Amino acid sequence: MSPETIAGRYEVEREVGRGGMGSVWLCRDVVLSRVVAAKQVGLMPGEATPDLARAMREARSSAPLNHPNVVSVYDVIEEGDHIWLVMEYVPGRTLAQIMADGRLAPGRAAGLGAQVADGLAAAHARGTVHRDVKPSNILVTDDDHAKISDFGISRTTGDAVLTHSGLVSGTPAYFSPQLARGLEPTPADDVWALGATLYAAVEGRPPFPEQANHLAMLTEITSGEVRAAEDPGALAGPLQRMLDPDPDARWSMSEVAQALHRIHRDHDDSGTRASVPVAAATSVLPESAPDPTPTPQEAYVAPAPVPSGPDSQDSQGSRRALLVGLAVLLLVAALGGGYLLLNDGNGSDTAGGPTAGSSGTTSADRSPDTSTRTSTGTSSSLSQSDETSSAPSPAPASGSRTAFVEDYYGVLPDDTEAGWSMLSRDYQSRTSYGDYAGFWDTIDEVSVDVAPAPGGAVDATITYTTDGSSQTETRRIELARDGDGYLISGDQVVG
Numbered sequence: 001m002s003p004e005t006i007a008g009r010y011e012v013e014r015e016v017g018r019g020g021m022g023s024v025w026l027c028r029d030v031v032l033s034r035v036v037a038a039k040q041v042g043l044m045p046g047e048a049t050p051d052l053a054r055a056m057r058e059a060r061s062s063a064p065l066n067h068p069n070v071v072s073v074y075d076v077i078e079e080g081d082h083i084w085l086v087m088e089y090v091p092g093r094t095l096a097q098i099m100a101d102g103r104l105a106p107g108r109a110a111g112l113g114a115q116v117a118d119g120l121a122a123a124h125a126r127g128t129v130h131r132d133v134k135p136s137n138i139l140v141t142d143d144d145h146a147k148i149s150d151f152g153i154s155r156t157t158g159d160a161v162l163t164h165s166g167l168v169s170g171t172p173a174y175f176s177p178q179l180a181r182g183l184e185p186t187p188a189d190d191v192w193a194l195g196a197t198l199y200a201a202v203e204g205r206p207p208f209p210e211q212a213n214h215l216a217m218l219t220e221i222t223s224g225e226v227r228a229a230e231d232p233g234a235l236a237g238p239l240q241r242m243l244d245p246d247p248d249a250r251w252s253m254s255e256v257a258q259a260l261h262r263i264h265r266d267h268d269d270s271g272t273r274a275s276v277p278v279a280a281a282t283s284v285l286p287e288s289a290p291d292p293t294p295t296p297q298e299a300y301v302a303p304a305p306v307p308s309g310p311d312s313q314d315s316q317g318s319r320r321a322l323l324v325g326l327a328v329l330l331l332v333a334a335l336g337g338g339y340l341l342l343n344d345g346n347g348s349d350t351a352g353g354p355t356a357g358s359s360g361t362t363s364a365d366r367s368p369d370t371s372t373r374t375s376t377g378t379s380s381s382l383s384q385s386d387e388t389s390s391a392p393s394p395a396p397a398s399g400s401r402t403a404f405v406e407d408y409y410g411v412l413p414d415d416t417e418a419g420w421s422m423l424s425r426d427y428q429s430r431t432s433y434g435d436y437a438g439f440w441d442t443i444d445e446v447s448v449d450v451a452p453a454p455g456g457a458v459d460a461t462i463t464y465t466t467d468g469s470s471q472t473e474t475r476r477i478e479l480a481r482d483g484d485g486y487l488i489s490g491d492q493v494v495g
């Protein structure tokens, strides 16, 4: 069901997209009689969750910018179980969507990049680092006016270190080597990310192509060895300066803007130049088409904890890279799946049920009201190459909801086939078994405390341990009935 009005002021017309934090809706502001975009961000009743913190951060970071190349944030509204970020509506497409049609001509890429650089230079002048510049965060109108959006994980000088909901939703493909190593974000990281974005726009793939194993990808990024773009045209020089592994040697964002404006003036070769779709790597979010019957209850899995701490010594580099990788993986993997698993939010499964059959569980006599804990051993070495297989192991068929979730984490990280079989078919369809197993292959040990949550959900406080380092988060896990037992049908971070 779609919301009809938000805060008695914004009449909802339709859904225009979905991101890592929820849906985005086209609305009419009846007070000022203008269209706006409202981004729904999940909020637990009575709690200031990391999502709220993220929305407030986005509002605070971008609202004062008031720049033609930055999406303006107008308001943050708390209503019922949700918060809404009300912002300027930008008709058009994301750069990721444009790139899906084919590679961009260098002149056009320079023109879009110059505008984004203008917006980011203004942010940098205010001491704000965006941290998540990528094609899906660049909105482009039909006449090629570009605006950078989503300051949700931006950092302003003096901010407390983010411990939750930091980092990116989906892909580290645009991370600088320094960010991949877990160092403090700086404006130079945005310069790299914009360079990587322009590289992908003209080349058809990002400098470090997407891999199912994000940890391996982060390790590769830390090398900083970018393969020279094959046909960058006039962008060759700027790309070299933006993608310099040494952040001190990179251009500032203002220098980038100047150079790109100059190229755009000199090479007005607009349009795409080939029908080579950019790999899905650059379209990291399933961007939905307008839907006349949107379902606002749907929420994407929220970001996972990010390792924190002021230490940025090189000697800590590999460990922090691992932790950052782990955070990314947790972020995209949720219960261990792949990219941006959707939470169906209603606790019901799709018709047809899971591919696996059902069998008994040992947990039928456990009380659903008792918080329990389980811990499992070291990681298996499961192959990550099987992208399509359905696991043969049967799902438990009976038992309490909390016990089912406990059992789920009880089989992990070692028996990913059994874990996979405990996910609903709908949930499985949002990732691949290869990604799922690949994620759990990076985890040495997982332990969980479970407790009943409203609506038949289960709150699981999960601790993942890798290489002696641990990360803990709480996920609200939705379960769907499957015969006498359950299957996991969705989840979201709640703490």
Ligand SMILES: Nc1ncnc2c1ncn2[C@@H]1O[C@H](COP(=O)(O)OP(=O)(O)OP(=O)(O)O)[C@@H](O)[C@H]1O
Residues within 6 Å of the ligand: 016, 017, 018, 019, 020, 021, 022, 023, 024, 037, 039, 071, 087, 088, 089, 090, 091, 093, 094, 132, 136, 137, 139, 149, 150, 152, 168, 169, 285, 287
């Ligand atoms: N201000 C806006 N005007 C018009 N469409 C928008 C606007 N903001 C977002 N959208 C659309 O909604 C989609 C989702 O946006 P959103 O910012 O939630 O996701 P994201 O940036 O891709 O992901 P994340 O929030 O995890 O970084 C975008 O891809 C775009 O299609």
